Amino acid sequence: MAFRALTKGLFGLRHSRGVTVKYSCDGHFATAASIQSPQPQTDDVKEKILQLPLKSPDYFRVSELFSLKDLFNARVHLGHKQGCRHRLMEPYLYGCRLDQDIIDLDQTMEHLQLALNFTAHIAYRGGVILFVSRRRQFCHLVETTAKECGEYAHTRYWQGGLLTNANIQYSPGVRLPDLIVFLSTLNNVFQQHVALRDAAKMNIPTVGVVDSNCNPSLVTYPIPGNDDTPVAVELYCRLFKMTINRAKDKRRQMELLHGLFTPTPSSS
């Protein structure tokens, strides 16, 4: 079963994807395909598909998607004023120019590469990704981004037990997201978003854009960067959308290559 976002009506339930995965697991192929794969062989092939991308450091070539110049032009290096600075963000800051914190873009490059790579692998493995942002300015953008990459978004008020009490608030056996991406880790009153702590509680890894006034300690893959400027947020959304689509296309390609999709008459 798929995890349903609170934005009613915008995104439907994704039964089909879950069902496909289940089918390939059981090896119940209806038509007599050219590959009469017995179950162990299918599992082996599936193992190979899953393990192969982990061998190379940048299998999905996410580092090609952005450059330091792009980050600079999108004003990702601009942080908040000195007084708003969070103690734990100090290692990620390059310096302070006339009281405004400047984020170190070299570090941001590395963190962004790690985060996008992780996201790509999760998307490749058919994981459910949830985009969270409580900034009203970018709520529509985040929702459209999620729609365009076939994932989920939650940009409205976060009810207390959405993750921790999912079995009662939704229904028993709900599938929780496998990754939560925060376009802004703060909520409307400049406190840390509840979803961050809840994701840590439910053992869900998080990827988040942390500005100079955010707490990066609980974020699994933090991306130090500006989360207020529209140009920067559009850049992040574009990057996430491109990585997820790339990863999913790659997965489809691999499955076709190894003949796990019966309907197409492609040989292994």
Added chain:
Amino acid sequence: MAGSRLERVGTVFSRVRDLMCSGVMKPADKPIWFDVYEAFPPKKEPLYVKTKTRTFVNKQSNVPAIFYAEDKVRAWFYEHYGTGSRSFDLSNSNFVSVCQRFVLKYSELKSHSELEDSALYEMTAKALLSEGITLKQRARHPVSLIKAHVHTHTHTHTPDQLTCTHEEKQNFQGTHGK
């Protein structure tokens, strides 16, 4: 399914790994992200850090202030000429402001001649004048200090009192970068 909701103890990865090691979580229940995290761990482990409620009175910040050698020239420029004749055009990324042109001309002249600073400033102003940029001298310190005094006591901001002091100008210019 087994889980561990202790977000302040260890990381997400360490908790899941230990649950699997101990046998509480079956290998079939292994989360999707587990192998990926193992192959590509983050640079810093996402451990929960307790925020100190009592902070030092004099916080020593490890974040250095960013200043360049040209800032001295810029400070002199703003002190003597105020904002400059042309406003900043932020939509153009290759925009060179009056102050920046002054700085560029100054560094050019400095590399050629061996004069001292004050003479160099005059030379730069003259050079810019010859290029067609007029720089209007603004009111000097004694008068503006009195104005500042008046401003701090009366908190009214009428349009004709908007010729603000040097310090306010510096702060105003500082926010232009966004």
